[in-house]
Amino acid sequence: MHSDRPSLLLKITAIGGLLFLHLPILFIFLYAFTTEERTYQFPPPGLTLKWFSVAWFDRPDIWPPLYLSLKVAAIATVLAMILGTLAAAAMSRARFFGRDQLSLLIILPIALPGVITGMSLRSAFGIMDIPFSTWTIVLGHATFCIVIVYNNAVARMRRLSGGIMEASADLGANAFQTFRYVLLPNLGSALLAGGMLAFALSFDEVIVTTFTAGQQSTLPIWMLNELVRPRQRPVTNVVAIVVFAATFVPILIAYYLTRGGSETAGMGK
Amino acid sequence: MSHSAVLPARSLADRLTGTFWRRPGLLLALLILPPLLWLGVVYLGSLFALLLQSFYSIDEFSGVVKEEFTLKTYAELFRAQNLDIILRTVLMAAAVTLACAVLAFPIAYFAARYAKGGWKAAFYLGVMLPLWSSYLVKVYAWKLILAKEGVLTWAAEGTGTGFLIDGLLTIPGLEGSSLSTSPFGTFLVFVYIWLPYMILPMQAALERVPTSMLEASADLGATRGQTFRTVILPLAMPGVIAGSIFTFSLTLGDYIIPQIVGNSSRFIGLAVYQLQGTAGNIPLAAAFAVVPIVIMLIYLTLAKRAGAFDAL
Numbered sequence: 337m338h339s340d341r342p343s344l345l346l347k348i349t350a351i352g353g354l355l356f357l358h359l360p361i362l363f364i365f366l367y368a369f370t371t372e373e374r375t376y377q378f379p380p381p382g383l384t385l386k387w388f389s390v391a392w393f394d395r396p397d398i399w400p401p402l403y404l405s406l407k408v409a410a411i412a413t414v415l416a417m418i419l420g421t422l423a424a425a426a427m428s429r430a431r432f433f434g435r436d437q438l439s440l441l442i443i444l445p446i447a448l449p450g451v452i453t454g455m456s457l458r459s460a461f462g463i464m465d466i467p468f469s470t471w472t473i474v475l476g477h478a479t480f481c482i483v484i485v486y487n488n489a490v491a492r493m494r495r496l497s498g499g500i501m502e503a504s505a506d507l508g509a510n511a512f513q514t515f516r517y518v519l520l521p522n523l524g525s526a527l528l529a530g531g532m533l534a535f536a537l538s539f540d541e542v543i544v545t546t547f548t549a550g551q552q553s554t555l556p557i558w559m560l561n562e563l564v565r566p567r568q569r570p571v572t573n574v575v576a577i578v579v580f581a582a583t584f585v586p587i588l589i590a591y592y593l594t595r596g597g598s599e600t601a602g603m604g605k
Numbered sequence: 606m607s608h609s610a611v612l613p614a615r616s617l618a619d620r621l622t623g624t625f626w627r628r629p630g631l632l633l634a635l636l637i638l639p640p641l642l643w644l645g646v647v648y649l650g651s652l653f654a655l656l657l658q659s660f661y662s663i664d665e666f667s668g669v670v671k672e673e674f675t676l677k678t679y680a681e682l683f684r685a686q687n688l689d690i691i692l693r694t695v696l697m698a699a700a701v702t703l704a705c706a707v708l709a710f711p712i713a714y715f716a717a718r719y720a721k722g723g724w725k726a727a728f729y730l731g732v733m734l735p736l737w738s739s740y741l742v743k744v745y746a747w748k749l750i751l752a753k754e755g756v757l758t759w760a761a762e763g764t765g766t767g768f769l770i771d772g773l774l775t776i777p778g779l780e781g782s783s784l785s786t787s788p789f790g791t792f793l794v795f796v797y798i799w800l801p802y803m804i805l806p807m808q809a810a811l812e813r814v815p816t817s818m819l820e821a822s823a824d825l826g827a828t829r830g831q832t833f834r835t836v837i838l839p840l841a842m843p844g845v846i847a848g849s850i851f852t853f854s855l856t857l858g859d860y861i862i863p864q865i866v867g868n869s870s871r872f873i874g875l876a877v878y879q880l881q882g883t884a885g886n887i888p889l890a891a892a893f894a895v896v897p898i899v900i901m902l903i904y905l906t907l908a909k910r911a912g913a914f915d916a917l
Binding site: 360572588 | 640719744755797829873874
């Protein structure tokens with residue numbers, strides 16, 4: 337029998353599945369307030385706000401990784417926005433030789449597991465004797481962020497009618513004026529959304545980064561070290577909340593900017 | 606009338622516009638060159654470096670990389686302990702993919718067929734947010750949940766189902782003092798982290814199944830189960846396979862999850878990480894990193910032969 341109403345079982349499993357995806361995150365928040373710092377005892381024996389002040393005042397080891405992460409994410413985002421927009425503009429213009437290969441090349445860094453991208457870069461640095469620096473991290477991050485901006489820009493360009501570009505040319509605008517006054521305002525929100533997602537992805541990235549950072553520590557690497565060798569566990573939770581917010585808020589804004597379109601924060605991560 | 610319909614070029618920008626108009630290939634080349642150079646040099650160059658490194662070997666006494674072509678490093682992959690790592694990783698990836706497909710189906714089906722308006726947006730965001738939110742934070746959340754003194758044990762004791770977890774932890778191969786040190790915990794976290802990657806393509810495939818087909822199936826007397834097996838599942842298959850490419854490939858390469866949750870038995874990703882880091886054996890690490898690429902190529906070829914991409 338086919339019916340227009342979902343069966344009870346389907347309803348329960350679907351909603352149960354969504355809860356399964358969301359509930360675990362809540363425990364990160366809860367454990368930031370626990371008074372127990374040596375184990376993950378549940379329920380927490382008591383609640384306190386002290387870990388927020390400990391993280392702020394007594395843990396100077398948090399700040400340099402935070403700055404490094406912000407710096408890397410900012411540079412990688414700018415690079416990815418430029419390169420991703422250029423690639424999208426080229427791909428939307430014409431069919432040309434090697435077009436399919438190029439689109440594969442853009443997607444590849446995100447389609448292959450991060451460990452391959454990371455190990456590849458590590459091998460290249462090894463062969464060319466390039467010392468680890470902020471720029472070696474940026475190199476990796478920008479590479480896998482290009483596809484995020486590209487996806488958003490290409491979807492928006494597909495929806496733009498070519499007519500407005502021709503109209504702009506007919507009215508006497510040159511290519512740069514058309515770009516500034518016609519293309520950019522239309523692409524703007526899609527690019528911003530792409531940039532937001534790229535920033536979120538870069539700020540949170542750990543797999544590629546461990547291969548390209550050497551002795552440097554980004555915030556996710558700091559967190560990973562704390563997970564493997566915990567000391568004040570609730571402080572890790574406080575930082576986790578910050579990292580969570582730094583990815584969550586850009587995603588919501590990106591969703592808001594592109595809602596209603598086919599490009600919405602789409603696949604691609 | 607002596608005025609031309611074409612405005613005279615006033616500036617460099619105008620002249621460039623004319624050039625672009627006459628030679629569209631030039632503009633295309635200018636647009637494509639920076640991203641092509643970046644991806645070609647940085648990414649393809651690195652992949653090439655990876656291949657190159659994997660054909661080098663390490664001097665057993667000095668620990669220095671010998672930059673001569675050899676297959677010795679690849680031969681090392683076939684040692685029993687390394688084959689173990691590869692086999693364990695592939696088994697885990699297969700199990701995770703299956704579990705994701707089963708768990709994803711009701712969510713994808715409900716979202717594709719029944720969710721309307723606000724519910725549709727809620728389901729969309731409900732899948733998209735966990736997909737994008739911080740990977741490490743999600744893994745950490747499970748460390749809290751699975752810990753011996755953590756949430757799950759508390760809930761199991763409260764409901765008198767603690768024997769289920771204890772029973773699970775005595776199954777050979779899944780032993781551990783708690784789920785957070787058992788391979789089953791590793792599996793659980795993998796499923797949780799990669800589940801959204803299965804839901805999205807599955808939902809996209811299910812949205813393309815016409816309602817009329819389900820009605821036709823019902824009219825012809827098929828039960829719910831028959832409609833599912835003979836109509837919905839075959840039509841959803843391209844989505845399942847697209848999703849499985851994600852879940853399979855991501856599990857093959859991950860090395861953070863087995864490091865944080867599990868009994869620290871090694872997976873391909875972890876082997877790569879340890880070999881390039883503490884062991885300093887970059888050639889063997891590179892050879893290990895080639896393994897997931899080869900497995901994924903085989904997987905994609907099989908999927909293609911099964912016709913998975915025809916319906917996409």
